[in-house]
Amino acid sequence: MFRHTLIEALLNLWRNRFMNLVAAFATAVSLLVLGLFLLLAHNLSRLVAQVGSEVSMSVYLRADASDEQRDRILDSLKGRAEVASSEYLSREAALEKFRRLFPALREVAESLEENPLPASVEVHVADGHREPEELRRFAQELKSLPGVEDAAFDLPWVTRLRELVTTSRVAGVALGGVLGMAAILTITSVIRMSIYSRQQEIEILRLVGATRTYIAAPFLLESSLLGILGGGLSLGVLYALHRRVAASPAELVPILHDLLASSFLPQTTSALLLLVGLAAGVLGGALSLRKISL
Amino acid sequence: MNFASGSIPPVPGAGLLDSFSVHPVAWAAMIELYHVNKDYGRGNHALVDINLAVEKGEFVFLTGASGAGKTTLLRLLFREELATSGKILVNGMNVSTLSAGKVPFLRRKIGVVFQDFKLLAKRTVFENVAMVMEITGAPRKEQRRKTFSVLEMLGLNHKVRSHPLELSGGEQQRVAIARALVNEPVLLLADEPTGNLDPDLSRDILDLFKVINIRGTTVLVATHDRDLIARVGKRVITLDCGRMLSH
Numbered sequence: 001m002f003r004h005t006l007i008e009a010l011l012n013l014w015r016n017r018f019m020n021l022v023a024a025f026a027t028a029v030s031l032l033v034l035g036l037f038l039l040l041a042h043n044l045s046r047l048v049a050q051v052g053s054e055v056s057m058s059v060y061l062r063a064d065a066s067d068e069q070r071d072r073i074l075d076s077l078k079g080r081a082e083v084a085s086s087e088y089l090s091r092e093a094a095l096e097k098f099r100r101l102f103p104a105l106r107e108v109a110e111s112l113e114e115n116p117l118p119a120s121v122e123v124h125v126a127d128g129h130r131e132p133e134e135l136r137r138f139a140q141e142l143k144s145l146p147g148v149e150d151a152a153f154d155l156p157w158v159t160r161l162r163e164l165v166t167t168s169r170v171a172g173v174a175l176g177g178v179l180g181m182a183a184i185l186t187i188t189s190v191i192r193m194s195i196y197s198r199q200q201e202i203e204i205l206r207l208v209g210a211t212r213t214y215i216a217a218p219f220l221l222e223s224s225l226l227g228i229l230g231g232g233l234s235l236g237v238l239y240a241l242h243r244r245v246a247a248s249p250a251e252l253v254p255i256l257h258d259l260l261a262s263s264f265l266p267q268t269t270s271a272l273l274l275l276v277g278l279a280a281g282v283l284g285g286a287l288s289l290r291k292i293s294l
Numbered sequence: 295m296n297f298a299s300g301s302i303p304p305v306p307g308a309g310l311l312d313s314f315s316v317h318p319v320a321w322a323a324m325i326e327l328y329h330v331n332k333d334y335g336r337g338n339h340a341l342v343d344i345n346l347a348v349e350k351g352e353f354v355f356l357t358g359a360s361g362a363g364k365t366t367l368l369r370l371l372f373r374e375e376l377a378t379s380g381k382i383l384v385n386g387m388n389v390s391t392l393s394a395g396k397v398p399f400l401r402r403k404i405g406v407v408f409q410d411f412k413l414l415a416k417r418t419v420f421e422n423v424a425m426v427m428e429i430t431g432a433p434r435k436e437q438r439r440k441t442f443s444v445l446e447m448l449g450l451n452h453k454v455r456s457h458p459l460e461l462s463g464g465e466q467q468r469v470a471i472a473r474a475l476v477n478e479p480v481l482l483l484a485d486e487p488t489g490n491l492d493p494d495l496s497r498d499i500l501d502l503f504k505v506i507n508i509r510g511t512t513v514l515v516a517t518h519d520r521d522l523i524a525r526v527g528k529r530v531i532t533l534d535c536g537r538m539l540s541h
Contacts, residue, residue, distance in 0.1 A: 207372070
């Protein structure tokens with residue numbers, strides 16, 4: 001039975017090779033779009049992870065904050081799980097930093113009678129505590145400490161990046177889904193044509209006592225192989241594209257380089273792409289066999 | 295055994311035959327039809343109130359003009375079509391209530407020789423015949439042994455590698471018969487098996503059916519060739535416009 005199924009499926013693939021190639025390409029294109037978006041999402045989340053590690057919070061002290069209050073703030077920060085490290089920046093040090101960072105404005109700084117910059121504590125947020133909601137809560141808590149004027153962190157940038165990751169995943173799945181439907185329909189038509197071209201043989205097999213499984217199995221295997229072939233093709237093209245971009249100078253289009261060439265899809269995602277191809281094939285095969293009396 | 299036209303054989307306990315695979319006990323029936331009707335709609339009655347019984351090991355002719363319902367009756371027996379009403383038992387199986395999944399297993403017990411042969415042009419003579427054994431999952435060695443054996447019996451051993459279209463009408467007919475016989479069916483149905491053949495070849499085919507019958511297979515041959523029937527001298531069931539005339 002298995003031998004018969006395999007031989008018949010391979011023979012069918014060969015007999016209708018042109019149409020089968022078209023179906024495999026249609027599947028490959030849909031999966032390539034899906035794969036491309038997954039690759040973008042994958043590299044974006046890596047980027048977010050990197051940027052996220054630089055998430056810091058500035059806790060500005062009131063001008064009238066006492067040394068005691070300052071020490072208490074520093075002490076309380078040391079015990080917090082959210083804090084990887086913290087660094088106190090006095091008003092003088094802040095002014096010094098300003099002068100160093102903006103030499104052109106040095107004169108302006110000199111002309112001031114009083115140092116306008118507040119003392120602050122630079123807090124580096126620890127890994128695992130960078131969720132926007134948690135950061136917001138932490139900042140709120142710090143603001144309520146005596147002697148604290150304000151606590152600010154670079155949330156919008158992180159949030160936007162995270163949103164981009166989600167958007168590209170959703171867009172990939174949605175677009176891939178629509179194109180996936182097209183691939184399923186293409187596979188269905190091709191398998192149906194393959195069935196029609198063998199109508200006489202199917203009828204005879206039926207009349208001499210072949211079971212539905214015996215007749216249908218080769219067509220299902222054929223469609224599944226088409227799906228996997230499509231998945232494999234898309235994965236191959238995606239990898240070639242990734243390598244091609246990686247080999248080109250990063251300065252050409254830096255963002256493209258970052259998003260396509262930094263890292264390829266993890267093995268599980270690659271396997272998922274093949275699985276989606278297989279699922280499209282099985283579904284296409286099952287649909288084409290549905291209305292045919294065997 | 296002789297049954298009056300249109301009557302049900304007086305079988306003790308025939309009412310028990312309602313249930314699937316109950317086999318008649320008083321006599322061994324291969325085919326039993328009880329009040330079988332087949333309508334194709336719009337007043338087209340292909341078969342009307344058919345009652346008949348064919349014993350195991352019998353050789354029976356089914357005759358009648360074209361359109362009398364011979365082919366329809368055969369198609370009902372191997373469940374290619376369902377009767378509109380009535381009950382059909384083949385080898386003890388209630389064909390009317392047989393689930394779709396069990397139909398292939400009924401067909402494996404029945405060898406059918408089709409009027410148009412139904413051979414696969416792209417497959418060799420050997421493949422056309424062996425295919426029937428392959429679907430049963432028989433070991434390849436057994437497939438080869440039985441296929442060669444049946445082809446030899448039918449004088450086709452020198453044509454195993456030929457394709458059907460390279461053969462004469464008579465040879466194609468014999469390939470169709472070989473395919474019907476290779477699974478050692480309990481029942482052989484033949485629809486106009488000599489329709490395309492000259493008289494000599496027709497006689498040969500009929501002789502072959504007699505041999506098959508002597509070996510124990512029940513044979514039901516649908517034909518409108520009255521000369522052929524007269525020569526063989528077996529029981530005849532006549533259909534006329536879907537009604538049974540005589541045994």
